[in-house]
Amino acid sequence: xxxxxxxxxxxxxxxxxxxxxxxxxxxxxxxxxxxxxxxxxxxxxxxxxxxxxxxxxxxxxxxxxxxxxxxxxxxxxxxxxxxxxxxxxxxxxxxxxxxxxxxxxxxxxxxxxxxxxxxxxxxxxxxxxxxxxxxxxxxxxxxx
Amino acid sequence: xxxxxxxxxxxxxxxxxxxxxxxxxxxxxxxxxxxxxxxxxxxxxxxxxxxxxxxxxxxxxxxxxxxxxxxxxxxxxxxxxxxxxxxxxxxxxxxxxxxxxxxxxxxxxxxxxxxxxxxxx
Numbered sequence: 001x002x003x004x005x006x007x008x009x010x011x012x013x014x015x016x017x018x019x020x021x022x023x024x025x026x027x028x029x030x031x032x033x034x035x036x037x038x039x040x041x042x043x044x045x046x047x048x049x050x051x052x053x054x055x056x057x058x059x060x061x062x063x064x065x066x067x068x069x070x071x072x073x074x075x076x077x078x079x080x081x082x083x084x085x086x087x088x089x090x091x092x093x094x095x096x097x098x099x100x101x102x103x104x105x106x107x108x109x110x111x112x113x114x115x116x117x118x119x120x121x122x123x124x125x126x127x128x129x130x131x132x133x134x135x136x137x138x139x140x141x142x143x144x
Numbered sequence: 145x146x147x148x149x150x151x152x153x154x155x156x157x158x159x160x161x162x163x164x165x166x167x168x169x170x171x172x173x174x175x176x177x178x179x180x181x182x183x184x185x186x187x188x189x190x191x192x193x194x195x196x197x198x199x200x201x202x203x204x205x206x207x208x209x210x211x212x213x214x215x216x217x218x219x220x221x222x223x224x225x226x227x228x229x230x231x232x233x234x235x236x237x238x239x240x241x242x243x244x245x246x247x248x249x250x251x252x253x254x255x256x257x258x259x260x261x262x263x264x265x
Binding site: 019041042045048049052053056059101102104107108109110111113114116117120121 | 171173204206207208210211212214215217218235239242243244245247248
């Protein structure tokens, strides 16, 4: 179940138990805050995609699809930047160990593009600690 | 899997399977798995499958959906066929460019352009 969150404010937090849980209400809440603060369509696209990819990584690669584990999402949005924390209950990983999916020899591998998309679309994205806590942010003015 | 619950629409265009998506957002893990299964079934049922996937109306696409496209592309080639993509809006085209998958796929602006010469080697 999604735990209570501050749905109408610029800050919020949810704990999700499965990827197919109602993440639409979380995305709607985040989108509402982004609209209120005047983020353009391209930013909305970038942030939505990055959250989806981070959640997918958390559930699939972090929690290894263990239904007893949750992924926590926390966000804080203001007129200048939107910051997100996506925390899984897995053992973590070394982000530098992920092969570059854009190399010719890796182009036909079906997986491994989530993190590179997050890094491409967000202003900053990095892992804390063991690698199960992703922090990413989008600075409105930093974008072209 | 009944046609009622399918996440795709498939039309035969002179021997080319044109695939369109029911949903605007191709993000949901379960939906992507279902699309993956349906497309594999279609490709495996055809000799030298020619498949055109149109993204008309699609607003969002995840890396898992890209994975499905890569799988279908490989399978089509393996069976002597081809996969082409079309009608991709600029924001989604950027995803293909960032991942450099624009180098892997045959991408056309429109369905009509994608159909030109399709099926001829």
